[in-house]
Amino acid sequence: MFTTFKKHKIPVNHPRAESLLTREQLIKHFFSGVVTSAGLIAHGRGEAFDYLLGEKTVAPAKKAIRAAAASLLIANYPVISINGNVAALVAKSIIELAQLTNAKVEVNLFYRSHQRELVIKKLLAKEGLKEIYGVDRAYRTKIPEISSDRRWVDLRGIYLADLVFVPLEDGDRTQALVKLGKKVITVDLNPLSRTAQSATITIVDNITRTIPKLIDQVRLLKNRKRDYLEHIANEYNNQQILNDMIYLITKRLNRLTQQVKKKNVF
Ligand code: PTJ
Numbered sequence: 099m100f101t102t103f104k105k106h107k108i109p110v111n112h113p114r115a116e117s118l119l120t121r122e123q124l125i126k127h128f129f130s131g132v133v134t135s136a137g138l139i140a141h142g143r144g145e146a147f148d149y150l151l152g153e154k155t156v157a158p159a160k161k162a163i164r165a166a167a168a169s170l171l172i173a174n175y176p177v178i179s180i181n182g183n184v185a186a187l188v189a190k191s192i193i194e195l196a197q198l199t200n201a202k203v204e205v206n207l208f209y210r211s212h213q214r215e216l217v218i219k220k221l222l223a224k225e226g227l228k229e230i231y232g233v234d235r236a237y238r239t240k241i242p243e244i245s246s247d248r249r250w251v252d253l254r255g256i257y258l259a260d261l262v263f264v265p266l267e268d269g270d271r272t273q274a275l276v277k278l279g280k281k282v283i284t285v286d287l288n289p290l291s292r293t294a295q296s297a298t299i300t301i302v303d304n305i306t307r308t309i310p311k312l313i314d315q316v317r318l319l320k321n322r323k324r325d326y327l328e329h330i331a332n333e334y335n336n337q338q339i340l341n342d343m344i345y346l347i348t349k350r351l352n353r354l355t356q357q358v359k360k361k362n363v364f
Contacts, residue, residue: 103129117145117153120187120306127186131217134209137183140266147287148304150347155311158342159303165334166263166283166299167315168327173261173281176201177231181208183266184305185218191309193227198316201263204255205232208268210247231255243274265305267293289343300336302343 103126108118124141127133155163170176178192178201185192185205196203205218215233222230231237231252239257241249248271251257262275265285272293275282284297285305294300301308319327 101129124183124186127182127221130221131214132221133182133186134207134214136209137181137186140268141183144266144287144304147289147302147347150350151287151302151343152350153304155303155307156343156346158339158346159301159308160311161334162299162301162336162339163303163308163311164315164319165331166301167312167319168330169261169281169283169299170195170199170201170263170316171319172324172327172331173199173201173259175259176261176263177255177259178203178263179206179256179265179267180204180218180222180232181206181266182214182218185221187306188309189221189225191313193222193225195309195313195316196227198313198320202229202231202255202259203227204252205230206248206251206256206264208246208248210250241274241278243277244271246270264293264297265308267297269293272296289340289347294340298336299334300340302340 105126106122108115108122112118121141124133124138128135128138176199178196180192180203192203195201203222205215207214219230219233231254237253238250239253241251241257246268248268256262259280261281261283263283264272264275267284267286269292272282272284273296276296276298281298283299283301284293285301285303285308286294287302287304288294289300289302294302
């Protein structure tokens with residue numbers, strides 16, 4: 099049984115180098131206490147869906163990213179919710195996104211422990227983030243509509259937010275936040291998940307690809323008029339985007355099946 103992280107050398111020319119490096123990053127942060135054991139399993143589920151998508155940001159996801167950028171820019175009080183996997187994979191770029199959109203950052207964990215909150219806070223602080231909500235018990239309040247430990251939110255953060263960005267979410271919180279009248283943006287490679295189906299905007303893409311693209315969109319739209327941004331946000335239809343995603347996956351699988359049939363594997 100290993101109790102410390104042992105770095106594995108990934109050959110740069112390995113055909114799956116990027117994916118293996120992402121795994122290494124998660125495993126490293128599993129041992130640092132940032133990522134929970136279930137976080138490793140959750141990533142595996144994400145990887146499986148990413149395979150079906152061809153491991154690229156497809157057109158409907160790009161539309162969702164554009165709507166997310168516009169919505170973040172017009173929000174009155176946007177908050178970005180960080181869990182273990184998000185901190186391990188994209189801490190630096192999430193901080194850049196928060197700075198560009200004037201969003202607050204709150205640590206909010208499903209497998210909550212104060213120890214993990216502190217380790218994640220330390221990681222974010224090391225990457226340059228000054229103000230981190232969700233850790234100080236003095237500002238803690240409960241959202242009764244949520245049954246999991248995610249119900250504990252910061253009075254200065256998610257509690258006040260009109261828009262909450264909750265990447266890699268686990269289910270009932272999205273529905274509760276939407277019920278409370280908040281806009282919810284999520285990133286989830288599984289277009290069928292409850293979170294994906296109930297968010298205001300669902301970006302079906304790998305978070306490692308999404309955040310840099312979201313930053314690019316925010317930079318592009320930042321100086322546009324509010325009317326223009328509102329138009330992008332208002333004309334966005336999440337159900338249509340999710341349907342398009344499912345259609346794309348089905349189409350890709352059909353094509354792959356035809357290729358396999360041609361090789362007479364069946
Ligand atoms: O750090 P904690 O304690 O808050 O726990 C975080 C996890 C992710 C373990 C927790 O929120 C959880 O259990 O989530 P679920 O229910 O497994 O849902 C996570 C969703 O994110 C799944 O639908 C995955 O397909 C998806 N996912 C996993 N990795 C990625 C991803 N989506 C985008 N990019 C990824 N890299």
